[in-house]
Structure formats: C-alpha cells, structure tokens
Amino acid sequence: MDDAVLAQLIDALPAGTVLTEPDLTESYRDDWTRSPAAGRPAAVVRAGSAADVQTAVRWAAEHRVPVVPRGAGSGLAGGVTAVEGCLVVSTERMTAIEVDPVQRIAVAGAGALNVAVKEAAAVHGLWYPPDPGSFRISSVGGNVATNAGGICCVKYGVTTDYVLGLDVVLPDGRLVTLGGTTVKDVAGLPLLKLFVGSEGTLGVVTRVVLRLLPAQPPAATVVAWFDTPQQAGAAVAAMGARVRPAMLELMDRATVNAVEDFRPLGLDRTAGALLVGQSDAPGAARAEEVEVMAACCREAGAREVLSTDDPAEGDMFLEARRAAGPALDALGAFMAEDVCVPVHLVPDVLDRIAELARRHGVDVPVFAHAGDGNLHPAIRYEPGDPDSVRRAEAAFADIMREAIACGGTITGEHGVGRTKRAALPEQLGPDVLELNRRVRAALDPLGIMNPGALC
Numbered sequence: 001m002d003d004a005v006l007a008q009l010i011d012a013l014p015a016g017t018v019l020t021e022p023d024l025t026e027s028y029r030d031d032w033t034r035s036p037a038a039g040r041p042a043a044v045v046r047a048g049s050a051a052d053v054q055t056a057v058r059w060a061a062e063h064r065v066p067v068v069p070r071g072a073g074s075g076l077a078g079g080v081t082a083v084e085g086c087l088v089v090s091t092e093r094m095t096a097i098e099v100d101p102v103q104r105i106a107v108a109g110a111g112a113l114n115v116a117v118k119e120a121a122a123v124h125g126l127w128y129p130p131d132p133g134s135f136r137i138s139s140v141g142g143n144v145a146t147n148a149g150g151i152c153c154v155k156y157g158v159t160t161d162y163v164l165g166l167d168v169v170l171p172d173g174r175l176v177t178l179g180g181t182t183v184k185d186v187a188g189l190p191l192l193k194l195f196v197g198s199e200g201t202l203g204v205v206t207r208v209v210l211r212l213l214p215a216q217p218p219a220a221t222v223v224a225w226f227d228t229p230q231q232a233g234a235a236v237a238a239m240g241a242r243v244r245p246a247m248l249e250l251m252d253r254a255t256v257n258a259v260e261d262f263r264p265l266g267l268d269r270t271a272g273a274l275l276v277g278q279s280d281a282p283g284a285a286r287a288e289e290v291e292v293m294a295a296c297c298r299e300a301g302a303r304e305v306l307s308t309d310d311p312a313e314g315d316m317f318l319e320a321r322r323a324a325g326p327a328l329d330a331l332g333a334f335m336a337e338d339v340c341v342p343v344h345l346v347p348d349v350l351d352r353i354a355e356l357a358r359r360h361g362v363d364v365p366v367f368a369h370a371g372d373g374n375l376h377p378a379i380r381y382e383p384g385d386p387d388s389v390r391r392a393e394a395a396f397a398d399i400m401r402e403a404i405a406c407g408g409t410i411t412g413e414h415g416v417g418r419t420k421r422a423a424l425p426e427q428l429g430p431d432v433l434e435l436n437r438r439v440r441a442a443l444d445p446l447g448i449m450n451p452g453a454l455c
C-alpha cells in the first residue's frame with residue numbers, strides 16, 4: 001500500500017492507534033483456526049472509540065481497502081482471518097462497562113470481555129447468562145457478531161436473546177444506534193437482529209446494550225459415565241420431553257483423555273463418554289429434575305451415575321468441559337465442527353460421525369452442548385501432511401452434509417466464517433443464499449466488509 005495513503009490514516013487517528021509494523025500486526029492475522037491462508041494486514045487500528053472506528057472505515061471506503069472487524073480473536077471459524085492488505089479494526093481497547101441495576105442492563109464497549117460483563121453484573125446481584133466456553137477470552141462484540149451460544153443456552157438461550165441495543169459503524173462510516181434499552185421495541189424492521197450473527201460483514205459493532213437476569217440460583221449436578229457416546233446421546237434424547245436442564249454437556253473418551261492430559265481432574269479415562277447435566281430449578285423441583293436426568297441416564301445404560309448439590313463439585317465438571325477446546329488444541333491441529341442437529345437424532349449422528357471418521361481415516365474426538373444437539377467433532381490432522389489435510393477436509397465436508405441431511409445446520413454457534421463458507425449454498429439453497437448476498441450488498445455496496453467471510 002502507498003505510504004502516503006497509509007499516512008492519511010495514521011494522521012487522522014490519535015497517536016499509537018494504528019499499527020503497521022509486521023511484528024506488531026502479526027498477532028492480528030488470525031483466530032483459533034490458525035489458517036495458513038491468513039494474509040498480512042496493511043494496518044491494524046486499535047480503536048479507542050466509535051469515532052476512531054468511523055475514521056478508519058471511512059478511510060477504508062475511500063481507498064477500497066478491505067476491513068476485517070476483530071474482537072478478541074477467539075473465533076473458531078476463520079471470521080477474522082486477515083485478507084492480504086486489509087485493515088483490521090480491533091475493538092480490544094473499547095472495554096468500558098456500565099451496569100444499570102434498575103433497568104437490569106449492561107452497556108458495554110464491544111471489546112469488553114464476556115467475563116468482565118458477568119463480573120460487573122454480579123456486583124449488583126445480576127447475571128449475564130450467555131457463556132461460550134471462551135467467556136474468559138472472547139469479547140461481547142465478537143459474541144454479538146457470531147450470536148455466540150454456550151453451555152447454559154439449553155435453558156437460557158443465546159446471545160441474541162440478551163441484546164437490546166447496538167451501536168454500529170456502517171460500511172460507509174455512519175454510526176447508527178439500533179434498538180435501545182427496553183425489552184419491547186417493534187419500531188421499524190428488526191434490524192437489530194440482522195446485525196446479531198452477521199460476522200463482521202455488515203458493519204463494526206462499537207457498543208452493546210445487554211439484558212441481565214437476577215443471579216442464577218444454585219445448581220445441582222448429575223454426572224453419568226457410559227460405555228459409548230451413543231448411549232449418552234440416547235440419554236440426552238430421552239431427557240428432551242421430560243426436563244429442562246440448565247446445562248447438558250457431553251465429552252467422548254478421546255476428549256476426556258485430552259482433558260485429563262491437559263489438566264488432571266481424576267475423570268474416568270476408560271469410559272466411552274461423560275455426560276454432565278445441571279438443574280437450577282427452584283425448591284423441590286431441582287431434586288426432581290436431577291432424579292429424572294439420572295433415571296434417563298440409567299435407562300440409557302449408564303455404568304455409573306452420580307449427583308451432587310455441592311456447587312464446588314459441580315464446577316469441577318463444568319471446568320472439565322470448558323477445558324475440552326484448549327485440551328484438544330494442545331494436542332495439535334484440528335478442524336472445528338459446530339453442527340447442530342435435532343436433539344432426538346444425536347445418537348444417530350454420533351454413529352454417523354464415528355463411521356465417517358473410520359472411512360476417512362481421521363481421529364475425531366467429539367464434545368457437545370448435547371442438550372441443544374450442538375456437536376463439536378474436532379477433526380485432527382497434520383498441517384504439514386497434504387494427505388492428512390485432504391482426509392480431514394473430506395470428513396469436515398461430510399459431517400456438515402450429514403447435519404444438513406437430517407434437518408440440522410452446519411453451524412450452531414461459531415458462525416460460517418471462512419471455514420464453512422463452501423457448505424453454505426447447500427445449507428441455504430440458491431434463493432436464500434441470494435437473499436443473504438443482496439442484503440449484504442445493500443449495506444456494503446463496495447464490498448469492503450470482511451470479504452471472503454460468511455456468504
């Protein structure tokens with residue numbers, strides 16, 4: 001890029017806002033997918049305010065420079081994989097949080113970490129439920145842009161259920177406010193919802209207004225060990241009509257072993273699968289829910305079922321589940337699937353995944369937000385071995401095809417990003433795909449926002 005053009009951007013922003021040195025921009029090239037295709041940004045803007053974002057986006061529009069909006073870079077879909085010569089707009093410095101306990105809302109800069117919003121809410125006895133496994137390392141702006149889910153969404157819903165308002169810098173540099181602070185608001189088209197899950201393709205979110213709930217009641221935990229993941233899946237399917245757990249998570253043997261290697265917790269390495277459920281129902285209903293979950297596990301053939309009211313013990317299993325991603329990451333490269341299928345089909349889909357893993361000769365540990373039917377097969381591969389990469393890619397495509405075929409989706413919570421873009425036409429069909437592209441083009445006629453991502 002022409003130095004004079006870059007100098008215009010540097011001069012227009014507060015000192016120190018723009019990074020251009022390759023050793024400083026290096027860590028802004030990618031997310032957890034660590035794509036070998038990641039380009040080198042021409043510059044990174046570490047915006048301190050919405051006005052900085054506007055300046056950056058206006059400059060990019062004038063010079064037709066692709067913009068890659070970036071939160072904390074914890075994505076698992078390649079949504080922030082840099083385009084060669086792009087401008088990365090990072091919200092990492094926009095971290096202010098204000099809680100209004102009367103309205104039960106938090107107003108946060110897009111770069112505030114999810115955990116920081118939870119902590120700020122807790123000071124007032126309030127709770128921000130969305131809890132991706134990455135809640136300590138992901139930003140609320142990134143959570144909004146991916147409509148992040150997590151562990152408690154089986155009962156409490158996903159990010160969009162908590163977004164009341166957004167400030168967004170549009171691709172032409174205008175700053176708009178969508179929604180506000182009220183739960184009810186039906187003025188105009190529901191554009192607020194359009195931006196939730198738009199993966200940085202429609203604008204840069206700079207501020208979010210989030211709904212808070214009263215603090216979560218204490219939970220009781222059920223832990224069940226099975227010989228096979230399919231049995232665990234059958235227990236999950238059986239619970240569907242009978243209880244409303246506050247979480248219901250599954251790890252297969254390979255994942256349990258990866259977690260034990262990473263952070264020894266005394267989990268049973270020999271079992272085929274571990275299922276962890278929680279109930280936070282009030283009063284006596286909690287014990288009843290726990291008993292129903294335990295009964296479903298026993299009926300599905302669990303070899304051991306435990307339950308506990310001790311929050312510390314329950315947290316230990318929760319932490320084990322949250323360690324699944326980092327533990328598998330520590331073993332080496334994997335392609336992160338995020339398929340979501342009807343809950344009653346979880347056992348069948350687990351069978352099909354095991355069959356596809358055998359057919360393609362790949363290791364595929366599976367962990368899951370099982371209560372949502374949201375499965376995370378992690379397809380392991382050797383980045384330096386073209387045959388290993390080819391087999392992993394074939395398995396990746398086939399598992400998504402399987403999800404579509406059974407009425408599910410290629411992505412439940414991570415987003416399409418760049419890694420699942422090839423499967424989107426099959427998921428959406430030509431008319432809906434075209435509709436996606438028309439909406440995008442209407443907001444971003446120059447096509448500068450996160451090109452190559454989503455659709």
Ligand SMILES: Cc1cc2nc3c(=O)[nH]c(=O)nc-3n(C[C@H](O)[C@H](O)[C@H](O)COP(=O)(O)OP(=O)(O)OC[C@H]3O[C@@H](n4cnc5c(N)ncnc54)[C@H](O)[C@@H]3O)c2cc1C
Nearest residue numbers: 071072073074075079133134139141142145149200205325
């Ligand atoms: C260990 C681990 C566990 C995870 N567990 C979960 C889970 O349980 N549930 C889940 O949903 N995800 C999970 N994720 C994936 C990831 O953390 C989420 O997708 C998260 O929402 C990304 O937030 P981020 O701030 O890191 O965004 P980034 O990775 O920086 O960006 C993600 C996408 O959002 C866009 N974006 C980011 N900020 C903005 C903004 N301000 N305006 C516009 N677009 C923006 C980017 O362009 C990109 O397309 C996990 C990831 C890891 C590493």
